[in-house]
Each structure stands twice: as C-alpha cells, then as structure tokens.
C-alpha cells in the first residue's frame with residue numbers, strides 16, 4: 001500500500017531506548033547482589049566478563065541525563081532478580097530495592113516513563129542449580145518476585161514487561177547461557193515444559209499486576225519476526241507456517257488467547273514432548289490478558305521445506321534458530337537482504353510486515369522494545385563517533401513503522417537497542433548498539449567516559465520532530 005499523505009506518529013508516542021541489567025549495570029557482586037546464570041556462565045572466548053559492563057550501576061544518573069538530553073519519553077531497563085532476592089527466593093535485599101527505586105525516581109524527574117522488564121535472561125543461579133524453570137515451583141517463585149516489585153514500584157511504574165524473549169530462551173537457551181538440560185527427559189520435552197511454566201508464571205503475573213495496581217499495564221516481550229518462504233513452492237510456504245508457529249505465534253497465542261498454537265501442539269505430540277499440564281493451568285492462561293504486545297525485532301527469517309536431514313548441530317543460524325527442525329522447516333539465507341558487519345540480515349520492510357501480521361492476529365497496541373544495529377564503532381580523536389550505518393538502519397525501520405501505522409497498526413512506542421553501549425549477548429563489548437559510546441574495550445576498561453555518537457544527535461532530532469525529521 002502506498003500513501004501520498006502520511007499520518008503522523010500518534011500523540012504520546014513513547015520514544016526512547018532499551019538496556020538490560022546483566023549487560024549494562026556491572027557491579028554484579030556489589031551491595032548484596034546474588035549471582036545469576038549470566039554471572040556464572042562461561043563468557044564466549046575473547047569476550048568481556050560481565051562484572052563491569054557499562055558501569056551503569058554507578059553512573060545511571062549521568063546516563064539518564066544523557067537520555068533526557070536526547071528527549072527520551074521512556075527508558076526500558078530490566079530489574080536483576082538477584083539484586084532484589086539474591087537467592088531468587090527468601091531474604092529481600094534492601095540495597096537492591098533502593099537501587100531501582102532511585103533509578104525509577106531519576107527517570108521520573110526527567111519526565112521519562114520507566115518501562116520495566118521483570119526478567120531478562122538472568123535467572124538466579126541458586127534457582128538454576130535446583131533445576132530452574134523445569135520445576136513447577138518456579139511459577140510461584142516468579143510470582144513471589146513480581147509481587148515484591150509491584151509492592152515497591154507499583155506506585156511509580158506504569159508499564160511492565162514479563163519475560164524478555166521467552167521464545168529465544170526456548171529456541172536457543174543454550175546460546176544465551178540459560179538452558180540446563182536434564183538427562184531424564186528429551187531435550188524437546190524439557191524445553192517445552194520449562195516454557196509451559198514460564199507461560200503460566202506470566203499469566204499469573206499479568207493478573208496479579210491488574211489486581212494490585214489498577215491502571216498499570218503489562219505485556220509479554222518476545223522476539224517476533226515474520227518468517228518468509230524461500231520460494232512460492234507450496235512446501236516452502238508450509239515450512240514458513242511451521243516456523244512462524246514455533247518461533248512466533250505459540251508465545252503470543254498463549255499470552256493473548258490462552259491456548260496452545262495447534263501446529264506446535266501437533267509437533268510436540270508427534271515427538272512425545274507435550275508439557276505436563278495440571279488441572280487449572282489452562283483456565284489461568286485463558287483468564288489472563290496483556291494490555292499490549294511488546295516485541296523485539298532485528299530481522300526476518302527465511303526457510304524452505306525440510307528434506308528431513310537437518311541436524312541440530314547446536315550452532316545458531318541468525319537470531320533465534322538453529323539449522324532447522326527435520327520435517328518442519330530448514331533455515332536458509334534470504335539472499336536479497338544486506339547484512340550487518342556481524343552478518344545479521346537487514347530487513348526494514350520485514351518490520352512493517354511483522355507489525356501488520358501481529359496486529360491483524362491480536363488487535364492489541366504494540367510496543368517495540370528492541371530494534372537496532374550492532375557494529376564496530378570508532379571513537380575519533382575529537383570525541384566524535386560517525387555511526388552513519390546505524391542512523392541508516394534506524395531511519396529505515398522508523399520509516400517502515402510509520403507506514404505500518406498508516407496501514408492501521410496501533411503502535412505505542414519505539415525503544416531501540418540500545419540506549420548506551422553495553423555487552424552483547426554473544427559478541428562482547430566490540431559489538432556496539434548504543435547512541436552513547438562508552439570508552440572501554442573488551443578487556444581494557446580505560447576511563448569509561450561517555451561520548452555522544454552521531455546517532456545521538458540524529459535521534460534527538462527525530463524525537464523533537466515527533467518522527468517527522470528522519471534526515
């Protein structure tokens with residue numbers, strides 16, 4: 001669809017950006033914080049440890065002042081479960097409560113809405129030791145943690161996100177350092193049992209927030225991107241439907257409607273991997289409803305029909321996938337899309353297509369909680385950083401988002417990844433995403449000084465013009 005007169009971004013559109021605790025804060029052994037699975041995992045060879053990161057824990061005031069200078073209307077950050085409850089359950093850590101309380105107040109002083117992710121890949125190590133999400137008790141442990149958050153911050157935080165990228169935790173949990181595989185059940189059965197517990201925990205928490213803080217809003221935050229068929233051969237189209245169901249719709253069908261996606265159900269059944277569901281679980285899922293759908297989008301995926309020989313070799317194929325699933329789909333390169341310096345496909349039109357598809361399936365307002373470009377940025381002697389490639393990526397995605405709004409999609413806000421440089425999930429400090437450059441490298445912490453990249457000034461202009469001026 002083409003438009004001659006574009007509608008503007010809606011009033012109150014939430015422009016901002018995102019981070020997550022274990023990637024940005026550092027101070028991972030300070031002030032009573034307990035270890036999370038991220039703190040105890042072995043970081044990929046040659047990449048930075050997660051003990052200092054961007055040192056946001058000590059410098060958040062300076063960082064939020066810079067976000068305010070860009071004109072942010074919201075800041076999406078995550079709360080580290082192990083700052084609040086060092087062992088995941090039990091004793092509450094007052095210093096952890098105070099830290100996020102101060103961070104929230106700092107945002108509010110600048111008129112920035114805190115957009116809080118409750119859980120972003122950093123399960124308490126103490127709970128992981130016991131079996132993490134594979135245990136039924138994990139549901140109540142998560143609800144207990146959330147109750148503490150709602151009691152302490154519910155008076156100030158209007159927007160909550162349950163679980164960051166639950167679909168990636170299920171699809172590539174090993175790559176994120178979160179999945180712990182048991183010996184007594186198949187890999188598939190365990191992953192989808194864990195997934196069932198997370199879905200149930202999410203449903204309970206959405207209801208809990210609505211009871212405890214009337215008016216507050218909550219939603220899931222999976223990584224959603226449309227899956228294309230490689231060709232128009234019907235077998236490729238069926239393969240794309242399979243992966244769309246496994247990668248995307250399972251999570252949103254459950255969060256919004258409270259039922260298991262039938263294609264995924266049939267696949268799990270065929271493989272003796274159906275999760276154990278207790279009486280009452282499905283009623284809880286059905287009764288809960290999110291206020292919006294948040295999702296992270298980096299690029300689309302492309303698949304073709306499986307020839308039945310794909311093997312799970314444990315390596316990633318782009319974001320959110322391995323080689324494929326025999327009998328379901330085979331991942332393949334798109335072939336018509338440019339790549340980032342780190343080999344990720346770039347597909348702004350796919351962003352519009354994804355927004356259209358999600359909205360037509362679920363009819364809920366959408367919040368974009370991640371989108372961005374990881375690159376090797378260079379700090380010039382005069383303190384500038386010329387990241388025109390990032391500006392181009394963001395500009396093209398914002399333009400497509402505006403077209404999607406004109407297509408009738410309801411979009412609440414845009415919170416790209418990341419507000420400030422931080423440690424990448426897999427590729428260390430050298431893979432930078434931020435508007436703000438942090439002067440450190442993989443192992444040398446240098447002076448950690450903050451510098452405004454070219455994208456900082458550009459995004460400031462975008463926000464000031466309410467998305468009209470993208471040049």
Ligand code: BGP
Nearest residue numbers: 020164165374423424425426427
């Ligand atoms: C998302 C995660 C983020 C972030 C981002 C970029 O999947 O929610 O935590 O890491 O991807 O990925 P990477 O750091 O691997 O480049």
